[in-house]
Amino acid sequence: MTTPAPTSRKTVEQHASDVAALLDEVTDTGVERVPIDEAAARVTAVAVPSPVDLPLFRNSQMDGFAVRAADLTGDETRLRVVGEIAARPIDPAPLEPGTSVRIMTGAVVPPGADVVVPVEESEVETDQDGVETVLLGPARGGGERAVGLFVRERGSDVRAGEELLPAGVRLASRHLAVLAAAGITTVEVRRRVRVAIVTTGAELVEPGETPTLGQTFDSNGTALTAAVVAAGAEVAARARVVDDADVLLALLDDLHGEVDLILTSGGISMGEHEVVRDVLGPLGGWIGSVAMQPGGPQALGAYRGVPIIAFPGNPVSTQLSFEVFVAPVLRRVAGLPQASRVPAELAVAVRSVPGKRQFLRGRRRGDGRVEPVAGPGSHLVAGLAASDVLIVIPEDTLELDAGDAVEAWTL
Numbered sequence: 047m048t049t050p051a052p053t054s055r056k057t058v059e060q061h062a063s064d065v066a067a068l069l070d071e072v073t074d075t076g077v078e079r080v081p082i083d084e085a086a087a088r089v090t091a092v093a094v095p096s097p098v099d100l101p102l103f104r105n106s107q108m109d110g111f112a113v114r115a116a117d118l119t120g121d122e123t124r125l126r127v128v129g130e131i132a133a134r135p136i137d138p139a140p141l142e143p144g145t146s147v148r149i150m151t152g153a154v155v156p157p158g159a160d161v162v163v164p165v166e167e168s169e170v171e172t173d174q175d176g177v178e179t180v181l182l183g184p185a186r187g188g189g190e191r192a193v194g195l196f197v198r199e200r201g202s203d204v205r206a207g208e209e210l211l212p213a214g215v216r217l218a219s220r221h222l223a224v225l226a227a228a229g230i231t232t233v234e235v236r237r238r239v240r241v242a243i244v245t246t247g248a249e250l251v252e253p254g255e256t257p258t259l260g261q262t263f264d265s266n267g268t269a270l271t272a273a274v275v276a277a278g279a280e281v282a283a284r285a286r287v288v289d290d291a292d293v294l295l296a297l298l299d300d301l302h303g304e305v306d307l308i309l310t311s312g313g314i315s316m317g318e319h320e321v322v323r324d325v326l327g328p329l330g331g332w333i334g335s336v337a338m339q340p341g342g343p344q345a346l347g348a349y350r351g352v353p354i355i356a357f358p359g360n361p362v363s364t365q366l367s368f369e370v371f372v373a374p375v376l377r378r379v380a381g382l383p384q385a386s387r388v389p390a391e392l393a394v395a396v397r398s399v400p401g402k403r404q405f406l407r408g409r410r411r412g413d414g415r416v417e418p419v420a421g422p423g424s425h426l427v428a429g430l431a432a433s434d435v436l437i438v439i440p441e442d443t444l445e446l447d448a449g450d451a452v453e454a455w456t457l
């Protein structure tokens with residue numbers, strides 16, 4: 047298959063909408079239960095009720111003395127000290143009127159006690175018979191010590207049965223902490239989209255190997271792996287194939303049932319060895335071009351119901367294509383916020399080509415304005431790495447001046 051089919055041309059929006067439609071089937075990924083220590087950044091599939099009251103029991107907010115509010119009279123009160131309750135498993139006896147008990151932060155407040163006086167507001171004395179008393183001075187903040195002062199009531203944070211977390215929350219440390227605090231060990235989360243990353247090209251060599259003349263390190267595999275993870279999906283398979291349609295078909299067969307989506311890089315343009323094109327064409331896929339630069343050549347299709355989104359091989363084109371067409375869908379499925387796309391002011395004049403949306407690699411300067419950092423070549427990986435924004439120049443714009451408004455995509 048060496049004769050390229052005539053290509054058709056789409057707008058960026060048309061292709062984005064075709065990709066989104068193809069990925070519609072993978073958006074309902076189902077649910078899985080994972081240990082909370084492995085659940086960071088996952089998204090809750092259902093609301094999580096609390097199995098317990100929090101705090102679990104009535105406990106002290108201060109190191110000090112648990113007393114009865116009714117025993118506190120005037121500015122100073124002297125009470126007998128009858129023992130100590132530390133923060134540890136304990137079922138303390140009720141506090142008798144006229145007595146106090148030493149108590150530590152987090153320790154069980156004994157029945158009968160309803161105020162904790164911080165140790166800083168107390169003075170302990172032991173008489174010649176060894177009887178310990180404590181003189182409780184005025185509260186440092188002034189005023190009366192009301193019932194409940196420095197006592198953390200059971201259930202005052204959340205009651206058993208109340209919702210700890212709603213469905214759709216992206217789990218951060220604070221969410222996982224409340225699950226752990228309630229004694230929960232696992233959580234039901236949305237299953238991540240399982241993605242296969244397939245790079246193609248007889249010229250590719252693994253980073254770390256020694257390239258001979260004509261060989262290129264495979265950077266798209268690494269870039270797409272990181273990008274897929276950042277978009278909230280999971281890299282379930284990674285492969286590199288030479289330019290042989292039978293090899294690629296055999297790989298697609300292996301991936302069937304194992305992944306929800308296949309991303310490929312390379313092999314879709316006008317050459318003699320376009321393996322992805324040769325496989326997708328007979329499968330009824332679309333292979334054509336999109337009015338953008340980089341990332342002009344694009345393709346999509348499916349193999350036995352598994353969607354395949356095919357990116358052009360040039361590294362900048364691959365990375366940009368993922369951001370433009372696939373990342374928004376994966377982020378939405380994963381419950382992640384979309385990447386920031388905001389208006390910005392150009393720091394310098396720029397030129398563009400007619401009929402294509404340009405994505406210039408740029409940098410946001412200290413004054414907030416943006417400027418290009420690298421040339422337009424889609425092989426310029428270092429230029430892309432040096433950029434922190436993409437500057438978007440619309441299809442019908444040929445020249446812009448410093449100070450003009452553009453859209454900037456934060457990378």
Ligand SMILES: Nc1nc2c(c(=O)[nH]1)N[C@H]1C(S)=C(S)[C@@H](COP(=O)(O)OP(=O)(O)OC[C@H]3O[C@@H](n4cnc5c(N)ncnc54)[C@H](O)[C@@H]3O)O[C@H]1N2
Binds near residue numbers: 247264315357
């Ligand atoms: N006659 C034409 N030639 C080309 C056209 C065209 O319209 N007419 N389009 C050019 C554009 S634009 C692009 S983009 C590329 C896309 O071609 P492919 O998708 O077939 O990509 P390849 O030819 O396989 O590779 C292109 C380039 O990228 C390098 N590459 C590929 N994979 C990787 C990888 N995993 N890691 C690093 N680098 C990779 C590859 O070695 C090539 O240099 O076609 C133009 N040609």
Ligand code: MOO
Binds near residue numbers: 425
């Ligand atoms: O359209 Mo290509 O992706 O510029 O290098």
